[in-house]
Amino acid sequence: MGASPDWGRAADYDDVSGRVAIVGIGETAYTKASGRTAREIGAEAAERAIADAGLEPADVDGLTYNGAFADFDVAAFHEHFGTSHEIWSSPWGGGMSWAGTAPYLAAQAIGAGEARHVLNVFPVAWATQRASMTGGPGEVHAAQSLKQNLEVPFGWFPQPVYFATIMRRHMIEFGTTEEQFGAVAVACRRHANLNPDAVMHGKPMSMADYLASPYLADPLRLFDSCLISDGGAAYVTTSIERARDLPRPPVVVQGVAEGLSGSGTHWSQQADFTSTPQVFSAPAAFGTAGLGPADVDVLTVYDPFTVVSLMQIEDMGFCPKGEAGRFVEGDTLFHDAGKLPFNTHGGLLSHAYVLGIAHVVEVVEQLRGTAAAQVPNCEVGVYGGYTGAHASTLILSRDR
Amino acid sequence: MAITRADFPLPDVDDSLTAGFFAAPARGELCIPRCEECGRWCWYPPETQPPHEARGPAGGRRSRPEEQQVCPACEGPLVWTRTAGRARLFSWAVVQRAFLPAFADMVPFVTALVALEEDPAVRIVTYVVDAVPGSLHGGMPLEVVFRPLRFPTVPDRQVVVPMFRPVA
Numbered sequence: 001m002g003a004s005p006d007w008g009r010a011a012d013y014d015d016v017s018g019r020v021a022i023v024g025i026g027e028t029a030y031t032k033a034s035g036r037t038a039r040e041i042g043a044e045a046a047e048r049a050i051a052d053a054g055l056e057p058a059d060v061d062g063l064t065y066n067g068a069f070a071d072f073d074v075a076a077f078h079e080h081f082g083t084s085h086e087i088w089s090s091p092w093g094g095g096m097s098w099a100g101t102a103p104y105l106a107a108q109a110i111g112a113g114e115a116r117h118v119l120n121v122f123p124v125a126w127a128t129q130r131a132s133m134t135g136g137p138g139e140v141h142a143a144q145s146l147k148q149n150l151e152v153p154f155g156w157f158p159q160p161v162y163f164a165t166i167m168r169r170h171m172i173e174f175g176t177t178e179e180q181f182g183a184v185a186v187a188c189r190r191h192a193n194l195n196p197d198a199v200m201h202g203k204p205m206s207m208a209d210y211l212a213s214p215y216l217a218d219p220l221r222l223f224d225s226c227l228i229s230d231g232g233a234a235y236v237t238t239s240i241e242r243a244r245d246l247p248r249p250p251v252v253v254q255g256v257a258e259g260l261s262g263s264g265t266h267w268s269q270q271a272d273f274t275s276t277p278q279v280f281s282a283p284a285a286f287g288t289a290g291l292g293p294a295d296v297d298v299l300t301v302y303d304p305f306t307v308v309s310l311m312q313i314e315d316m317g318f319c320p321k322g323e324a325g326r327f328v329e330g331d332t333l334f335h336d337a338g339k340l341p342f343n344t345h346g347g348l349l350s351h352a353y354v355l356g357i358a359h360v361v362e363v364v365e366q367l368r369g370t371a372a373a374q375v376p377n378c379e380v381g382v383y384g385g386y387t388g389a390h391a392s393t394l395i396l397s398r399d400r
Numbered sequence: 401m402a403i404t405r406a407d408f409p410l411p412d413v414d415d416s417l418t419a420g421f422f423a424a425p426a427r428g429e430l431c432i433p434r435c436e437e438c439g440r441w442c443w444y445p446p447e448t449q450p451p452h453e454a455r456g457p458a459g460g461r462r463s464r465p466e467e468q469q470v471c472p473a474c475e476g477p478l479v480w481t482r483t484a485g486r487a488r489l490f491s492w493a494v495v496q497r498a499f500l501p502a503f504a505d506m507v508p509f510v511t512a513l514v515a516l517e518e519d520p521a522v523r524i525v526t527y528v529v530d531a532v533p534g535s536l537h538g539g540m541p542l543e544v545v546f547r548p549l550r551f552p553t554v555p556d557r558q559v560v561v562p563m564f565r566p567v568a
Contacts (some may be wrong), residue, residue: 172491172539
């Protein structure tokens with residue numbers, strides 16, 4: 001291995017390997033515009049996760065959510081469940097990269113005696129809200145002054161345009177082809193067609209369909225892009241000892257790490273334009289887990305665009321840098337035949353755009369053996385989270 | 401968090417962090433902040449505090465003190481410095497879909513990242529003009545041109561900005 005690149009770093013995390021497990025999961029319906037609020041969706045996901053864990057709402061004494069959205073915080077929890085007990089909470093959970101690091105927060109809170117059962121919730125209603133957002137999910141970016149002055153006026157906005165240029169650069173540097181990006185989209189759609197909960201269930205897509213889909217920003221096509229959805233999910237984390245008393249088979253947290261890009265959300269300025277902060281987080285997480293990429297039976301990664309999947313597959317060490325295009329060709333990513341079963345629920349591209357929370361739930365389902373597109377003999381699963389500025393690596397396993 | 405500035409998506413030429421960039425075209429110049437002490441080109445203009453510390457709890461816009469910007473490497477003073485106006489094409493996209501109403505009449509257009517000749521680590525977001533998209537290739541030499549940027553959604557207002565074209 002060469003010297004670690006200098007454009008980012010791994011966050012300083014303690015080793016929590018083997019200390020906590022995910023014991024309950026809950027999902028809402030995943031849909032186009034539903035007319036529901038994110039808060040309602042969050043409450044439903046929470047209710048289902050708590051029930052799945054065999055717990056009562058009053059047993060939940062820890063809550064992690066995304067502070068920037070704050071759709072399902074402690075006040076919302078009490079309002080929905082009619083409870084009033086003390087709840088430890090952190091706004092640094094929820095979805096995206098934090099869907100992968102929330103179990104670390106839970107482990108720290110549980111280890112410190114602050115909480116016993118920690119719920120992580122993330123709902124989104126962007127399909128319903130889309131019309132009122134400037135640039136859709138790009139709105140939060142448009143509000144930043146450097147982007148407002150140096151990027152948006154020059155047409156480099158929103159995310160499909162950023163990632164079109166990242167895609168182009170991946171093609172320039174590594175010779176990646178359109179069909180190789182298409183292989184990711186086709187594999188995700190294949191899995192969505194095996195999953196009745198997926199928004200794109202019943203809508204098959206071939207490579208020819210992919211290549212016929214219109215460009216949003218050449219080289220990026222409509223079918224390289226995630227959906228816009230309403231939906232949410234939640235999961236409950238507790239100590240490994242407590243987990244063994246609960247009804248579901250524990251899914252054990254073996255490693256968690258977070259990588260940070262020095263250029264933050266200014267993608268345009270990241271020195272290594274075709275990499276993600278997975279280059280910092282994945283080695284750290286695999287290190288604490290005592291595992292490597294070859295041990296992974298199922299991988300889900302935050303996949304807003306096909307190029308983000310290729311970059312994370314490279315950056316997590318499943319193939320050398322620049323070779324993900326060739327790596328994903330054929331059946332590599334298929335749940336039943338591939339050497340790296342990938343986004344087996346359909347991903348953000350074809351399952352639902354709920355920002356990674358369903359990716360973690362899918363890994364749990366795979367390790368329980370209850371996934372719609374079940375990977376045979378699945379023992380180790382990994383979630384790769386991503387925001388641009390951050391990446392997370394969450395390594396889960398069956399209780400061995 | 402909807403954008404309320406009436407001239408959006410034109411740049412806010414008075415924003416102190418980037419005012420030097422938008423003042424330079426009137427002099428026919430492409431200017432980038434450079435450290436007077438160590439000579440380093442500093443792009444994007446460094447914010448006085450790291451963004452994650454400067455951001456308020458609600459992600460609101462922070463106040464921007466009109467103080468001297470300093471080099472993140474040596475803390476020397478940064479000065480908007482003229483460049484030769486040459487760059488190489490780092491990456492680009494041919495935007496087909498107008499993601500904001502302001503761009504509806506402009507599509508398709510080429511938005512690009514270009515690497516400054518003086519320091520390729522300086523990556524400028526710009527338009528590539530006077531070129532057929534199919535003729536573009538990674539690393540091709542470009543030169544700056546100054547063109548007015550106008551949007552039909554912002555009547556009676558324009559800002560002259562740096563764009564790039566292939567070197568003849």
